[in-house]
Amino acid sequence: MATRVFSDEELEGLRSFPAIGRDELIRYFTLTPADEAFLRKFRRSQNVLGAAVQLSALPWLGFVPDDVPTAPPAAVGRLTRQLGLVAGDLAGYGAREQTRTDHLKEIADYLGWKQPKAIEHKELDEFLLARAMEHDSPSLLFRLGCEYLRSAKVIRPGVVTLLEKVASARTAAEQKTHARVAHLLTGERTRGLDNLLVVDPALRPTRLHWLATGPVQASPTSVGGEVEKLVFLRGLEAHSLDLSALPAERRRHLA
Template sequence: MKELDEFLLARAMEHDSPTLLFRLACEYLISAKVIRPGPVTVVKRVAHAREVARRETFDRLAREFTDERRAGLDGLLVVDTAIGMTRLRWLGKGPVEAVKTEIAKLEFLRGMDAHRLDLSVLPAERRRFLATVGRRLTAQALARRDPERRYPILLTLVAQSATEVLDEVVQLFDQAVSARESKAERKMRGALAERAKAGEDRQALLDAILAIVADPVVPDEQVGGLIRGERIGWERLRAAQSAALPPLPRDHGHLAALEGSYGYLRQFTPQVLEAVPLAGGNAAADLLAAVRILRDLNATSARKVPAGAPAGFVPARWRGYLQDAAEVGDTSAYPALLGVVRAAGAA
């Protein structure tokens, strides 16, 4: 029975289901070639293992339950007038489209040092089980539980929430930037289509000129006269020249189409860059330096990018925007900042 208790305790630290533990106990007895006791006896050993697992869980986490930590965990069960609900329910609400809402959750959890909690003393399955219990129970139900059961549940809940909310912030930010980039791409394609329509006359003119130039029957000395004279004429040539369009940038105007989304991205990008820690190897050094510059600009409400700011991480198709801005001395042009924002979002 002692060996059975030890086996059940190890399993109970991973799984709390009585049915599962009963079945595992029976399988253990079969493998040990022991005649199974009566079902009531096995059920009692399962209940004993679950109770010992509960005490063991609390004992392993006891060092985390300082007076300040207990007060913070109990505060999750009290209605917060600022949000009109308990923080427990607030954290349990799924991610919304507003990035700022998830950032507020992340800052709240970090205020509780949830991101620094080390719960490796508990098996991963035990941590997941306790966090699931915390999400399933109401604040009133948790408040009625004794401290040895309540605090481990709340502690694992906030620790897991800190990781999940951070992932949600990154995901929502990526979705927001990607959606605006897709919208800009559609806008760019529409502009290219309009440009193609506007260039039909010039294309027809080019075809007419090529027909003259490439005609082997027409002598070279008559080519200019035919183009400017009877076949095409000065009027058509001047009209085509006045309707000439500026050359397209390397990305066909994709980044320029993002200019209209800059104000929207600015609503939450500074908070995301401040809240989300970024790290990388040597290849990401320029990108990380650019993010630090952005953070400084956001903190001081400045807009001018300092001289010598790294730009090696910016895609080649966008570097022309940076060069154009540098040539005219525009250190606050949107392409420079959007290039950093998009690269950070992609990272």
């Protein structure tokens, strides 16, 4: 499953409020006069404070966790001091999901953020594919996807949805890689590559393991062994392979 990239505990953390540092606290939980005027229209103290948390959390995280009252106490405290409220006003906010989502829609409009629709999903898929041609790590691709969405002011979709997009991008990158080098894979060359995975009685391990194992010390014997590998690779015409159609990071990954 796509979600197996992260443990259950990590998945829960990706859906929740993380710990907050001092710089983030000041940067994201400082309200402008315009922000306060916008928030006051929610009237009830509970809604004003709940909306304030959402207003601050969206630019900070790129999404707003469902359980708004679990926001870091330091963040809630900073907002209450600015709004003249008390932390207890946040209790129970979001119990009615529709209220929370309606508020988030208004907040997103105010901040210039948008929910991902067809065009945003397509652009995210294209971004992830481009990054997957350079990096194969699913956790890195997930993080890059989150950063891209924040920079585009698009609210992050659910964790599983984004992980599924990462998995699709990795599969597409493999297919695209194969398509770009397929013309190099002649019958003879393919057989030579397949034989790298066969245990060689003279070496004990496979040829691939032999090639990937470096010398353990500097000696004439070690130098001779490395020269032997070079001769073997030239026999496969590895030196004539033109992989320039692939990004440098993809070539490193394949290596």
